[in-house]
Amino acid sequence: MNDPVNVLILSAGTRNRIVDYFKKELGGRGMVAATDCSPLAPALYAADRSFVVPPVGSGAYLEALLAICRDCGVKCVLSLIDPEQQVLAAHRRDLLETGAVPLVSGAEEVERCMDKYAMYRFLKRHGFSVVRHYVDRETFYRDEEAGVVRYPVMVKPRRGSASLNTGRAVCREDVDLCFRLHADLMIEEFIEGREFGVDAYVDLLSRKPAAIFAKEKLRMRAGETDKSRSVRDEALFDLVGAFLGASGLVGVVDIDLLQSGGEYFITDVNPRFGGGYPHAHECGVNFVRLILNNIAGRENAGAVGEYEEDTFMMKYSEATLLKKTDLIGEAP
Amino acid sequence: MNDPVNVLILSAGTRNRIVDYFKKELGGRGMVAATDCSPLAPALYAADRSFVVPPVGSGAYLEALLAICRDCGVKCVLSLIDPEQQVLAAHRRDLLETGAVPLVSGAEEVERCMDKYAMYRFLKRHGFSVVRHYVDRETFYRDEEAGVVRYPVMVKPRRGSASLNTGRAVCREDVDLCFRLHADLMIEEFIEGREFGVDAYVDLLSRKPAAIFAKEKLRMRAGETDKSRSVRDEALFDLVGAFLGASGLVGVVDIDLLQSGGEYFITDVNPRFGGGYPHAHECGVNFVRLILNNIAGRENAGAVGEYEEDTFMMKYSEATLLKKTDLIGEAP
Numbered sequence: 001m002n003d004p005v006n007v008l009i010l011s012a013g014t015r016n017r018i019v020d021y022f023k024k025e026l027g028g029r030g031m032v033a034a035t036d037c038s039p040l041a042p043a044l045y046a047a048d049r050s051f052v053v054p055p056v057g058s059g060a061y062l063e064a065l066l067a068i069c070r071d072c073g074v075k076c077v078l079s080l081i082d083p084e085q086q087v088l089a090a091h092r093r094d095l096l097e098t099g100a101v102p103l104v105s106g107a108e109e110v111e112r113c114m115d116k117y118a119m120y121r122f123l124k125r126h127g128f129s130v131v132r133h134y135v136d137r138e139t140f141y142r143d144e145e146a147g148v149v150r151y152p153v154m155v156k157p158r159r160g161s162a163s164l165n166t167g168r169a170v171c172r173e174d175v176d177l178c179f180r181l182h183a184d185l186m187i188e189e190f191i192e193g194r195e196f197g198v199d200a201y202v203d204l205l206s207r208k209p210a211a212i213f214a215k216e217k218l219r220m221r222a223g224e225t226d227k228s229r230s231v232r233d234e235a236l237f238d239l240v241g242a243f244l245g246a247s248g249l250v251g252v253v254d255i256d257l258l259q260s261g262g263e264y265f266i267t268d269v270n271p272r273f274g275g276g277y278p279h280a281h282e283c284g285v286n287f288v289r290l291i292l293n294n295i296a297g298r299e300n301a302g303a304v305g306e307y308e309e310d311t312f313m314m315k316y317s318e319a320t321l322l323k324k325t326d327l328i329g330e331a332p
Numbered sequence: 333m334n335d336p337v338n339v340l341i342l343s344a345g346t347r348n349r350i351v352d353y354f355k356k357e358l359g360g361r362g363m364v365a366a367t368d369c370s371p372l373a374p375a376l377y378a379a380d381r382s383f384v385v386p387p388v389g390s391g392a393y394l395e396a397l398l399a400i401c402r403d404c405g406v407k408c409v410l411s412l413i414d415p416e417q418q419v420l421a422a423h424r425r426d427l428l429e430t431g432a433v434p435l436v437s438g439a440e441e442v443e444r445c446m447d448k449y450a451m452y453r454f455l456k457r458h459g460f461s462v463v464r465h466y467v468d469r470e471t472f473y474r475d476e477e478a479g480v481v482r483y484p485v486m487v488k489p490r491r492g493s494a495s496l497n498t499g500r501a502v503c504r505e506d507v508d509l510c511f512r513l514h515a516d517l518m519i520e521e522f523i524e525g526r527e528f529g530v531d532a533y534v535d536l537l538s539r540k541p542a543a544i545f546a547k548e549k550l551r552m553r554a555g556e557t558d559k560s561r562s563v564r565d566e567a568l569f570d571l572v573g574a575f576l577g578a579s580g581l582v583g584v585v586d587i588d589l590l591q592s593g594g595e596y597f598i599t600d601v602n603p604r605f606g607g608g609y610p611h612a613h614e615c616g617v618n619f620v621r622l623i624l625n626n627i628a629g630r631e632n633a634g635a636v637g638e639y640e641e642d643t644f645m646m647k648y649s650e651a652t653l654l655k656k657t658d659l660i661g662e663a664p
Contacts, residue, residue: 014648040550040559042646218372222554224649227372275649282653310656314374315649316346317556317607321614324642 005030005292006072008100010065010079010088011056012036012043016318017278018080019046025288033072035065039329042320052329056084062091069098076295078103078252078272085110085271101295103204105249105271113249113269117158117186123266126246128239131258131265132189137179140187141172154188155179193260197225198240199273199280200253201287203300209244210290210300212237213280213307221315225276230283230311237304239264252277252287279313337362337627338404340432342397342411342420343388344368344375348650349610350412351378357620365404367397371661374652384661388416394423401430408627410435410584410604417442417603433627435536437581437603445581445601449490449518455598458578460571463590463597464521469511472519473504486520487511525592529557530572531605531612532585533619535632541576542622542632544569545612545639553647557608562615562643569636571596584609584619611645 007022009015012034022032023046034047037055044050051068054060065087069077077100079088088095089107096102104110112118120133132149134140135158143149155178156166165182168190169175179185195217203210214236215228240255243266247253254274258265273287281287285307290300339354341347344366354364355378366379369387376382383400386392397419401409409432411420420427421439428434436442444450452465464481466472467490475481487510488498497514500522501507511517527549535542546568547560572587575598579585586606590597605619613619617639622632 014646016648017651040644040646042648278649278651279653282651308655312372312654312656312659314346314372314652314654316348316374316652317610317647318650319349319610319614320646320648321611322644322646323640324644327644 002029003075004073005075005295006033007031008033008035008068008072008074008077009043009047010035010077010084011041011081012047012050013041013080014043015080015273016043016046016320017281018273019043021281021286021288023048025286025292030075031072033068033074035068039327044328045320045322050328056081056087062087062094065091066094066098069095069100074098074100076101076103076291078291080273082114082270082272086114101204103251103291105251109248110271112247113271114159116156116160116188116268119266119269122247123243126243128243129263129265131191131267134187135185137175137187140175144172149189152190154190155185156188157182158184158186191258191260191265193258193265195220196231196236196257196259196264197228197274197276198236198253198255198257199277199285199287200240200244200255201290201300202244202250202253203290204250204294205297205299207250208302209241209304210302211280211285211287211306212240212304213283213285214240214305215276215279215313217276218312223275225274225279225313225315227312227314228276228279230279230307230309230313232305232307232309234305236264239266241304251291276313278315279311280307282313283307283311334361335407336405337407337624338365339363340365340367340400340404340406340409341375341379342367342409342416343373343413344379344382345373345412346375347412347605348375348378348652349613350605351375353613353618353620355380357618357624362407363404365400365406367400371659376660377652377654382660388413388419394419394426397423398426398430401427401432406430406432408433408435408623410623412605414446414602414604418446433536435583435623437583441580442603444579445603446491448488448492448520448600451598451601454579455575458575460575461595461597463523463599466519467517469507469519472507476504481521484522486522487517488520489514490516490518523590523592523597525590525597527552528563528568528589528591528596529560529606529608530568530585530587530589531609531617531619532572532576532587533622533632534576534582534585535622536582536626537629537631539582540634541573541636542634543612543617543619543638544572544636545615545617546572546637547608547611547645549608550644555607557606557611557645557647559644559646560608560611562611562639562641562645564637564639564641566637568596571598573636583623608645610647611643612639614645615639615643 031048088104256268363380420436588600
């Protein structure tokens with residue numbers, strides 16, 4: 001008999017859907033374990049086994065993670081949040097020694113996704129259309145005076161996520177005010193256009209795109225895609241394919257794009273399941289199956305754009321209710 | 333045989349849970365119809381019958397609403413959003429003529445909930461502890477200089493919802509900047525404390541509280557309670573009971589409070605189902621049953637605080653996927 005294919009989902013948070021997708025795809029061939037640093041993460045209660053762990057980056061974190069991998073016989077470990085990707089990439093060897101394959105890109109590739117300015121320079125160097133970024137205010141002011149870039153611009157953290165601390169500046173005073181209030185900011189050209197999101201899976205074995213799903217974002221909520229429409233556009237698929245090839249990223253990649261003047265601009269890259277992934281999955285673009293194939297040593301064939309166009313995804317809230325005594329770990 | 337008890341839920345939006353609660357409680361004794369101005373409102377697809385209607389306040393809106401009430405044999409109509417409460421209150425007679433009972437307070441009582449400054453004056457007049465509000469900047473500046481109120485303060489729309497356009501001001505320049513950018517603002521004293529939410533149902537027949545449920549808000553997301561803990565506190569129940577008695581509100585009331593220095597402050601009142609209502613319902617505090625009793629002409633006995641303390645509610649996202657051809661009304 002084969003060993004069970006146990007999967008560990010880190011920082012599961014409110015992503016009950018991802019836990020459910022793994023449980024369904026495994027169909028009893030293995031269990032799904034989940035972690036979070038809060039006992040009030042509802043996805044913990046959707047998993048087969050759950051653990052409240054120290055926060056990512058804290059001293060006790062890594063040992064707790066490795067212990068769970070060993071104790072649960074984990075075959076594949078992945079995280080649903082950005083900061084944890086770097087930890088998985090940095091400790092790939094430790095994880096492999098426990099028998100768990102980390103579903104993560106290399107440390108350098110992950111770091112480039114975390115640093116929006118580094119990603120901007122990477123895109124520019126590789127000839128992709130870019131939205132201008134500045135970390136140096138004086139360079140921006142010179143470009144603005146020369147008419148290279150115009151107000152309004154967005155001022156945001158170089159390493160931010162979920163639109164936190166993002167402001168719109170219409171003049172030099174606004175920009176200066178933002179920089180007085182926060183550190184490590186960058187200035188981003190504001191381009192009006194339609195927003196798109198791409199869910200891609202790069203095969204761990206062939207290192208080629210095994211699936212690409214694209215959607216137009218119709219509405220955002222708290223930085224997450226709330227409503228979207230599936231789209232198929234060869235120009236978009238080609239751009240994403242070229243980017244993935246250049247990027248060196250593997251596994252699940254979530255890409256934000258802007259379409260303006262008939263051109264696509266890559267605006268953000270997250271090396272993990274995006275919040276809008278359920279749209280792809282419900283359309284039959286099943287990354288979970290691709291992951292489990294890879295973990296079993298099977299390569300996936302490429303399947304770019306194999307889904308129906310003009311399907312609409314709309315999110316709504318469900319609620320989990322628990323008694324204090326049923327919480328994992330200590331109640332807050 | 334009795335007539336079916338058909339319920340119409342207006343602006344159902346993403347509140348699939350509310351639709352489900354009504355369907356379950358009716359148990360086939362009637363159907364649940366739902367409206368929204370967008371075909372991408374997922375709750376439309378959870379209801380028995382659904383309609384995409386003109387936006388609230390548009391010319392064609394009222395006739396569409398009355399036609400649905402007549403065509404569907406609606407016995408009870410309620411809305412899940414603020415602006416529609418005023419429309420229901422203003423057209424109570426028209427609705428009753430179709431046979432539909434609007435679950436709404438009087439026009440004056442509703443208007444007071446929409447205007448945060450009017451609610452502040454009302455609370456103050458009735459002797460409740462208040463967080464200071466100012467619509468006149470000069471009065472605020474005088475009070476600030478006299479040490480009656482201190483920075484930081486919140487600057488927000490007098491008639492806003494979901495924390496939109498709300499800013500924090502630490503000095504006069506900040507306040508002035510906000511007032512230059514937006515109209516109809518007010519200044520609100522900032523009090524640090526724990527946030528609570530109360531779901532109350534005032535019986536339509538006895539006009540007395542038939543149920544009060546209280547929760548501490550542990551985490552908000554996009555202006556909605558994302559995680560909460562049920563609490564039972566006689567002081568809080570007494571305060572809410574006194575407020576409800578003075579307010580003249582009936583039906584479902586959602587109240588936000590702040591606890592600071594051992595005192596509760598009412599900070600916002602919404603005359604409708606709040607986003608955190610599932611916590612109350614899952615704890616057995618079933619407003620839907622109370623509503624259906626009232627519609628059937630039965631008075632509800634008072635049941636304040638009849639639920640378990642220290643239960644935890646945590647929300648997560650579900651997704652509805654639809655083909656373009658399955659959308660109600662025109663696709664966007």
